[in-house]
Amino acid sequence: MDSQRKAAEAASTNNEHSTTEFKRDMGFWGNLALGFTYLSPVVGVYATFSASIALAGPPAFWMLVIAGLGQLLVATVFGEVVSQYPVAGGIYPWNRRLWGAKWGWISGWIYMIAINATIASVAYGAGPFLGALLGIEMNASANVLLALLIILLATFANLGGTKFLAKVAFVGFVLEIIASAVIGIWLLISVRKHDLSVLFQDFRPLEMQENTPFLLAFLGAAIMGIYLYYGFEANGDVAEEVQNPGRVIPKAMRMTIYVGGVASMFIALGLILAVGSFEDIINGTIPDPINAIFLEAFGPIGFRIVMAVVLVSFLSCTISLQAAASRLMFSMGRDNQLPGAKYLKRFNKKRAVPPYALIVAGVLPAIVVVISLLSEDALIAIISFASFGIYLAFSSVVLASLRARFLGWKPSGEFTMGKWGWPITIAAFVYQIFAMIIVAWPVADAPWYDAWLVAIMGVVVVGVGCIYLFTAKPETKGGTEAGIATGAIDTSRYPIAPTEEIVDMAVRLDGGNPHLYPDNQGPRD
Secondary structure (H helix, E strand, C coil): CHHHHHHHHHHHHHHHHHCCCCCCCECHHHHHHHHHHHHCHHHHHHHHHHHHHHHHCHHHHHHHHHHHHHHHHHHHHHHHHHHHCCCCCCHHHHHHHHCCHHHHHHHHHHHHHHHHHHHHHHHHHCHHHHHHHHCCCCCHHHHHHHHHHHHHHHHHHHHCCHHHHHHHHHHHHHHHHHHHHHHHHHHHHHCCCCCHHHHHCCCCCHHHHHHCCHHHHHHHCCHHHHHHCCCCHHHHHCHHHECCHHHHHHHHHHHHHHHHHHHHHHHHHHHHHHCCCHHHHHCCCCCCHHHHHHHHHHHHHHHHHHHHHHHHHHHHHHHHHHHHHHHHHHHHHHCCCCCCHHHHCCCECCCCECHHHHHHHHHHHHHHHHHHHHCHHHHHHHHHHHHHHHHHHHHHHHHHHHHHHHCCCCCCCCCCCHHHHHHHHHHHHHHHHHHHHHHHCCCCCCCHHHHCHHHHHHHHHHHHHHHHHHHHCHHHCCCCCCCCCCCCCCHHHCCCCHHHHHHHHHHHHCCCCCCEECCCCEECC
16 A cells, blocks of 8 residues: 555656646756855845844854754755655645645745745845945935835846746856855955954953853844855755756755855855954944945945945845745645636746746735835834744744654655654754744843734734635645645545546445535535
């Protein structure tokens, strides 16, 4: 019986991939570039450097190492799953197969909201760097216009097709690698003010040291690593566009962590050792140390060149994020899981992309950005959920993998963890819990609704998703087999096969009750 289930699972999986409408125009380097530009060391480090150093000083650097190792465990689990189920959309179809239709839907919903909020946050976060490039002080309206322009450019790039996307991602990848190396080396050569010993010193004021244990400050600084190390899931989101996905994608996921981690640590190290006064960052005297460091290191003209490179990194990151978001919504639309599914699942064969899903992945972040003109608090609330939601979605896959393994699932893709499956999966899940606690930890000395904003937004998103799930019952409206990893397949949702008609006819002749099918709402005559 077990061998029959495995054979049926393999046949189903092979069939759904062999008939995909996507073009397999993406190889290993294109897939790696997509994940790397999504992870984007430049965007991740520059966006969180000031806050992390203000919390814990130079030792915040070590959180890049800890978070990188934790997410490498998660990427290894993901690699094993995608190797067996290389389906467009990533988290949603993986969870659907590992656990079931409901679990797949709610995880897809959470990830969809989180990734669209992340697109908005990255596009909006580019504003200060444009202001620095042009030498102007950005205001809210200018920031919104820039963010909308970046989203529009990203949408056009994605509509160019898989091959064009791979080329754009690769250009962004090469440019960011070169920029990371050049900037890091120049900072270490020209403006280094400290040696490596500062990475082990507590520069916080004595009063702060007495009131707040260093461990708590250090854990708070984890936001730099936690915000940085995702993007490898995008490698799997485009699984139906990758050549030999079962072999290529797991390797690209791990390489995204390796290369992205080394680049991030190199940039962060150069910036830390170039800081003039850590005390001034901690007490808020220097709120934007990066611009000050770059001006000193590169001069006015070089500073603008660096800012232009940073903006390109923000654009590349937005393109990769949008590609991942669109494949998720296409995958859920293809299974009739979302409102407007008939549009989301439409496919442009000439471009080999889902155009309406791409447009929605541009419109939703644009709405979030425009909301900031009406209510900056609303923008903060939505974006606050971004990192937490992504880690919540990640943990759902790790937990589903753990559960499936407990119920007897034996991964059979081209990449498996073998005897290391159990310990790596458990360790990955523990790390995900740790990351979510850090992100949702209440802000000190703030009103309760601000202090718990991330957790509140998490409850709202999950709550709305559950209400829709249990009222609209989207999991009954279509989709491929759910729970096939453990053999827990609910066949009542799927169309009757010719062989089943014969069986039902024999049942009737014997006086038994025929099978009920949802399409007819009753027995067949």
